[in-house]
Every structure is written in C-alpha cells, then in structure tokens.
Amino acid sequence: MEIRLLRYFWTIADLGTISAAANQLHITQPTLSRQLQGLEAQLGTPLFVRHPKHLELTQAGAFLKSRAAEILTLTHQTEQEFAAQKQHLFSGHIRIGCVAADNSDTMAMLLEELVHDYPAVTYNIITGASDLIEEQLDRGLLDVAVLLEPVAAQKYHTLTLPRTEQWGLLVAKQSQLAHKSTIQPTDLADLPLMLSQRPAVQNMLKKWRGETIKPPRIIGTFNLIFNVLPLIEANLGAALSIQGITSEINPETLNFIPLVPDIKTRCILVWRKNRVLTPVVTEYIRRFKTAFGTKKAQD
Incomplete structure (x- = not known):
C-alpha cells in the first residue's frame, strides 16, 4: 500500500468530503475519487458510507484511519530525521x-x-x-x-x-598595438613584454611565434597579472594574459587583443x-x- 494513498485516505477521513480533501491535496475531485475506489478495491472492503453531503467511516475505515495516522506520523518523523542528518551529519x-x-x-x-x-x-x-x-x-x-x-x-x-581560455596581449590604450583586432607573431618583434614566470607559458609563447620571428624583449615576469596592471597602464610594456581575467580590468585604460593563430587552453x-x-x-x-x-x- 502506497504512502500516497494512505495520505489521500486520511485527508478524506479527516475532512469528511472528497471536495474538501481534493482542495487541500491540490488534486482534482475525479482523480481523488478514483484513488479512493482503487484503495477500497485493493482492500476488498468499503471504507466509507456515502451520504449526500458527507462521508462516514465504516468499521474498516475507522481501523485504517488509526493505522494510517500512525504510519504517516512515523513516515514524517523519519523524513525529518533524514533531513536533519543530511544537514548536520555531513560536515x-x-x-x-x-x-x-x-x-x-x-x-x-x-x-x-x-x-x-x-x-x-x-x-x-x-x-x-x-x-x-x-x-x-x-x-x-x-x-x-x-x-x-x-x-x-x-x-x-x-x-x-x-570552457577554453583565450590567450592574448593586454596593452595600454595609448599603445601602438591598441588599434589592432588581433596579435600576430610579427607584432611581438622587439616588443617590451611582461610574461608569466611559468616555464610552460614561456615555452608555449616561444612555440607560437616560431624560431624565425625576432623575439620580444622580456622586461619582466610575474606570478599574478594584477601585479603588473599599473605598468601596462603606464605603457611600459604589454603582458601575455588570458581573456578570462579581463572582466577585472579597466576597459578605459587597457585593451585585451587575442593572439592569431589562436592559443587556447x-x-x-x-x-x-x-x-x-x-x-x-x-x-x-x-x-x-x-x-x-x-x-x-x-x-
């Protein structure tokens, strides 16, 4: 016997009419009537005497109501205990x-x-x-x-x-590169550049620009791009960065320009x-x- 059906039955028995129970349970009266008839068929006995304006419990119905109250109370307590354990046991x-x-x-x-x-x-x-x-x-x-x-x-x-991270250059608004929509390897030739101190990033840039292109002038390294933002804003050099951090920069003073060919990690x-x-x-x-x-x- 489903807990749902017991709850339906108990609500009907408590309120005395199908319409009131349906309203409280937020289901339609025909649906609730079919559920009650199905429960009575499953148990093989009527649970209510049908009167014009109300339902009266039969002896079997009164017995089931008392049992249903016990079962529903225990079910609610168990659900509450599990909810409490979920909130406090897992810490x-x-x-x-x-x-x-x-x-x-x-x-x-x-x-x-x-x-x-x-x-x-x-x-x-x-x-x-x-x-x-x-x-x-x-x-x-x-x-x-x-x-x-x-x-x-x-x-x-x-x-x-x-999500991929697009690499590019952060440059000052007054930089000669600021008008460009993309940065190509030739744009880095002899460019004063600030670069991550990570060897993997330095090797990535070296592979991207190739051996035949004149390298940039590495004027400094950093571990966090935010430490060098004032230097970029002062147009002392550009910095290799990812686009994901550009939401934190001032668009009035800095431009992010993606590399082409793309470098995405x-x-x-x-x-x-x-x-x-x-x-x-x-x-x-x-x-x-x-x-x-x-x-x-x-x-």
Whole structure:
C-alpha cells in the first residue's frame, strides 16, 4: 500500500468530503475519487458510507484511519530525521586552490551547491598563480585545485573543464598595438613584454611565434597579472594574459587583443594521487564529475 494513498485516505477521513480533501491535496475531485475506489478495491472492503453531503467511516475505515495516522506520523518523523542528518551529519572542511581564469566561477558554483546541501561544511579558497597553487597542493595544504593547462599528469588525478581560455596581449590604450583586432607573431618583434614566470607559458609563447620571428624583449615576469596592471597602464610594456581575467580590468585604460593563430587552453580540476580524501572532498569532486562527465576524468 502506497504512502500516497494512505495520505489521500486520511485527508478524506479527516475532512469528511472528497471536495474538501481534493482542495487541500491540490488534486482534482475525479482523480481523488478514483484513488479512493482503487484503495477500497485493493482492500476488498468499503471504507466509507456515502451520504449526500458527507462521508462516514465504516468499521474498516475507522481501523485504517488509526493505522494510517500512525504510519504517516512515523513516515514524517523519519523524513525529518533524514533531513536533519543530511544537514548536520555531513560536515567537514575543504581547501581549494584556484587560478584567476574564466573557469573560476565553476569552482564557486559547485562549492555553493555543496554548502547549500550541507551547511555544516566550511571551506578555504586560495587564489594565486599556478606555481603557488601546485606547491601548496603538493605539500598537502590544499585538497583540490583549478589550474591552467598544462599540468603534471603523473602527479595528479585530473578532470578537464569545458570552457577554453583565450590567450592574448593586454596593452595600454595609448599603445601602438591598441588599434589592432588581433596579435600576430610579427607584432611581438622587439616588443617590451611582461610574461608569466611559468616555464610552460614561456615555452608555449616561444612555440607560437616560431624560431624565425625576432623575439620580444622580456622586461619582466610575474606570478599574478594584477601585479603588473599599473605598468601596462603606464605603457611600459604589454603582458601575455588570458581573456578570462579581463572582466577585472579597466576597459578605459587597457585593451585585451587575442593572439592569431589562436592559443587556447583549458582549466583542469586536479587532486593528488595516492592521497586519502575526506568525505567532503570526495563529494565535491563527485559533483564535478557529474557536471562534466567522468569520461574527462583521468587517473
């Protein structure tokens, strides 16, 4: 016997009419009448005596009402207990590292969902350069991290996030390049350039411009693009960056110009191999896999 049918029956018995019960249950009277007839057929006995303006419980109906009240009360209490356990039993702390990129909001969105479902969970978010995030991840100071490609696959489990990050130059409005819609390798010849200190990024740029093009003049390196924004605004040089951070810059002083041929990379969720994960961290990773597909996860 379904709990739903017991609830329908108990409401009819409590209010005394099909119409009042249907109104309270937010279903139509014909639907409720069919449900009651089906229940009586299932039990093999009438549950009500039908009068013109009300229903009267039969002896079997009175017996079922008392049992239904017990069952429905127990069901409600059980549901409440499970809800309370969901809110309080699943607790813990998660430490997340994240680079400044367009995919950063993905990290925040799934964390918001996790905390909504489990309010006892607490968290710490560290934003920084990939090298800093990787170092803290390797030292066990972070549980998971969102990094830009490439990453050391031999050290980490990885899950590739769907959105790509477009690379380009950040230049001052008064720069000679500011009027351009794209940046080609020849535009970098002898250009004063600020570049990420990550060897992977430097090698990516070298491969993109080729060996035959005169290289830019590397006037400085940085770990976070925000540290050099005042230097770019002063037109001391341009900086290689990703488009995902441009929402944080002042469009009145800086232009982002994409590279052509395109350089596009992705962000990757990573966590250390051979490390025991807490239930909170495991649940957070599971939500990424559910959202973006386990086929993209690599062990």
